Amino acid sequence: MRDIRILLVEDNQPDVGLLEEYLSLATEASYPLTHVDSLATCLKVLNSTDFDIVLLDLGLTDSHGLQTLMEVVHQVPTLPIVVLTGLDDIKTGIEAVKNGAQDYLNKNDLTLALLEKSIHHAIERKRMLVDLNILKQREHELAMHDSLTGLPNRLALTTNLENIILHAKRTLEKFAVFFIDLDHFKVINDSQGHDIGDCVLQEVAQRMRSTLRESDIVSRIGGDEFICIIRDVVNIADISVIARKIIARMQQPVNIKLQDYYIGCSIGIALYPRNGADTVELIKSADSAMYVAKEQGRNQFQMAHPKINKLAKKRFNVERDLQRALAHNELEVYYQPIVRTDINNILGCEALVRWDHPEEGFLLPDNFIPNIEHSGLIIQIGEYVLREAGFRWKTWRDLDIPQLRIAVNISPLHFKQPNFIHRLKVILDEVGSDGCWLDLEISEALILDLTPQILDHCEQLKAMGIGISIDDFGTGYASLSSLRNYPLSSVKIDKELIDNAVTSENDNKFIKGILALAKQLELKVIAAGVETLEQVKTLNSMECNRIQGFYYSKPLAPPDFEGFLLNFMRERAKKSA
Ligand code: C2E
Numbered sequence: 001m002r003d004i005r006i007l008l009v010e011d012n013q014p015d016v017g018l019l020e021e022y023l024s025l026a027t028e029a030s031y032p033l034t035h036v037d038s039l040a041t042c043l044k045v046l047n048s049t050d051f052d053i054v055l056l057d058l059g060l061t062d063s064h065g066l067q068t069l070m071e072v073v074h075q076v077p078t079l080p081i082v083v084l085t086g087l088d089d090i091k092t093g094i095e096a097v098k099n100g101a102q103d104y105l106n107k108n109d110l111t112l113a114l115l116e117k118s119i120h121h122a123i124e125r126k127r128m129l130v131d132l133n134i135l136k137q138r139e140h141e142l143a144m145h146d147s148l149t150g151l152p153n154r155l156a157l158t159t160n161l162e163n164i165i166l167h168a169k170r171t172l173e174k175f176a177v178f179f180i181d182l183d184h185f186k187v188i189n190d191s192q193g194h195d196i197g198d199c200v201l202q203e204v205a206q207r208m209r210s211t212l213r214e215s216d217i218v219s220r221i222g223g224d225e226f227i228c229i230i231r232d233v234v235n236i237a238d239i240s241v242i243a244r245k246i247i248a249r250m251q252q253p254v255n256i257k258l259q260d261y262y263i264g265c266s267i268g269i270a271l272y273p274r275n276g277a278d279t280v281e282l283i284k285s286a287d288s289a290m291y292v293a294k295e296q297g298r299n300q301f302q303m304a305h306p307k308i309n310k311l312a313k314k315r316f317n318v319e320r321d322l323q324r325a326l327a328h329n330e331l332e333v334y335y336q337p338i339v340r341t342d343i344n345n346i347l348g349c350e351a352l353v354r355w356d357h358p359e360e361g362f363l364l365p366d367n368f369i370p371n372i373e374h375s376g377l378i379i380q381i382g383e384y385v386l387r388e389a390g391f392r393w394k395t396w397r398d399l400d401i402p403q404l405r406i407a408v409n410i411s412p413l414h415f416k417q418p419n420f421i422h423r424l425k426v427i428l429d430e431v432g433s434d435g436c437w438l439d440l441e442i443s444e445a446l447i448l449d450l451t452p453q454i455l456d457h458c459e460q461l462k463a464m465g466i467g468i469s470i471d472d473f474g475t476g477y478a479s480l481s482s483l484r485n486y487p488l489s490s491v492k493i494d495k496e497l498i499d500n501a502v503t504s505e506n507d508n509k510f511i512k513g514i515l516a517l518a519k520q521l522e523l524k525v526i527a528a529g530v531e532t533l534e535q536v537k538t539l540n541s542m543e544c545n546r547i548q549g550f551y552y553s554k555p556l557a558p559p560d561f562e563g564f565l566l567n568f569m570r571e572r573a574k575k576s577a
């Protein structure tokens with residue numbers, strides 16, 4: 001028979017006798033009984049001996065009512081308790097159950113069956129309650145931790161940060177928030193697969209943890225973003241020492257399955273209270289500073305300061321207003337012709353976005369595109385322009401306007417989206433055309449980022465009949481030879497080089513070099529930003545015949561572009577007549 005060890009807390013001797021007698025007659029289990037008659041001895045005995053249940057009279061010589069129960073619950077929160085009440089004392093019994101007892105028994109109404117039933121129910125109820133609490137605790141821990149690295153997650157970080165701020169308000173503690181973003185992690189993840197990516201993140205988490213003190217907090221708030229809180233900052237100079245230490249640790253290669261992987265990190269640092277009074281402000285300041293560190297060339301740290309915050313605020317305002325602009329059709333697409341001078345014809349045009357801002361008037365893209373290069377909005381805008389250009393091409397085709405190719409600018413973030421090709425196909429389906437009319441202009445920087453994913457996108461585009469053009473070529477870092485790795489269709493020479501084509505012998509030679517190599521690689525060359533007849537003549541003399549620029553036309557709204565086109569065709573017909 002099972003033993004159920006009972007602690008009976010009762011100062012009324014006849015009641016003790018009655019209970020002992022009942023329990024000795026029990027058949028369902030055996031009930032070894034320990035009896036004490038005061039709260040003080042009860043607490044003492046509970047400290048040293050294990051029991052399965054407490055039968056507790058609330059009116060003792062040294063304690064009365066619910067207070068007695070509270071003290072016992074406090075000392076042994078997982079032990080079941082059945083409260084013993086007197087005649088007509090149902091109210092106390094109910095209160096006791098509300099305050100942590102599992103059941104109550106009226107001593108004057110007691111039977112053996114009732115007593116046994118109550119003991120077993122109380123034990124079962126408490127067991128379920130304890131299990132439920134363990135589950136809840138586990139759930140809480142899961143909700144607060146990043147399962148990959150075991151570090152606190154964003155939720156835990158913000159809770160921690162709120163508590164640290166409260167503490168710092170009382171103690172005047174200074175602390176720093178490090179917003180850390182890994183450099184080149186996406187390249188490893190995309191090219192080597194998520195398993196390797198996961199191992200890198202685990203190693204990074206471990207390195208950060210071991211670089212900082214126990215009292216500092218290291219958390220992973222998403223993808224390859226981490227936030228560390230450096231506690232008790234005495235000297236600001238210490239902060240840069242810690243930042244350099246982290247950067248140095250991150251630069252050491254990560255060895256996985258005998259292969260070395262190289263990453264790095266950019267860190268933005270916000271100090272409390274200088275750069276923010278609450279969690280949101282501090283994280284925002286550190287995040288903005290991190291962007292600056294990244295823009296300055298990675299493997300760097302940047303302290304937050306008000307100027308950076310102002311920039312971030314502007315970025316935020318632009319993002320908010322652009323969301324509205326997309327919803328209210330405030331964006332427009334203009335078209336700038338690209339002329340082929342050797343056959344005196346219009347080849348195509350470039351689609352360029354404009355914003356008819358309700359307060360600020362007509363905005364050119366330089367006023368808003370740079371602010372959203374890192375945000376998902378650039379993708380929405382890219383898709384908007386693609387769709388608009390597609391429908392425009394279809395209208396022109398239906399109007400019997402000569403078939404033109406349209407070039408659309410695609411930001412690196414957009415091009416790198418894993419579903420980029422799929423989304424493009426969806427847009428072409430909406431338009432009801434294939435890709436025969438479309439060229440995508442991508443930046444040199446994208447080509448330097450030689451990942452299998454980018455290459456795969458380029459190959460799929462080629463198979464769809466879509467051209468790929470390298471924009472603003474000649475001022476960045478890409479060499480023409482690096483272009484041979486990609487199935488490109490053209491390069492667009494940057495305006496800066498074109499500006500100097502007439503005046504600088506070196507730039508003139510450079511353009512000639514580009515043209516010669518492009519010929520070998522079978523790439524078309526377009527000269528952008530051409531403003532004068534002299535420039536046209538110089539370019540033509542080098543056999544560069546694809547020209548875009550104000551010399552022919554500024555970017556035009558669709559009706560004006562159509563007018564330009566008809567006019568050009570009329571003039572052309574006149575000349576050939
Ligand atoms: P970009 O791709 O280099 O586009 C050419 C820019 O040069 C256009 O400025 C155009 O108006 C300007 N331009 C063309 N010919 C001449 C000329 O002879 N002289 C001068 N001074 N400028 C000339 P815009 O439209 O202001 O666009 C600026 C930049 O904004 C673009 O540079 C492109 O990087 C970006 N952009 C424009 N539309 C889009 C878009 O739909 N998506 C994305 N991601 N970026 C866009």
Ligand code: CA
Pocket residue numbers: 350409441471472
């Ligand atoms: Ca362009």
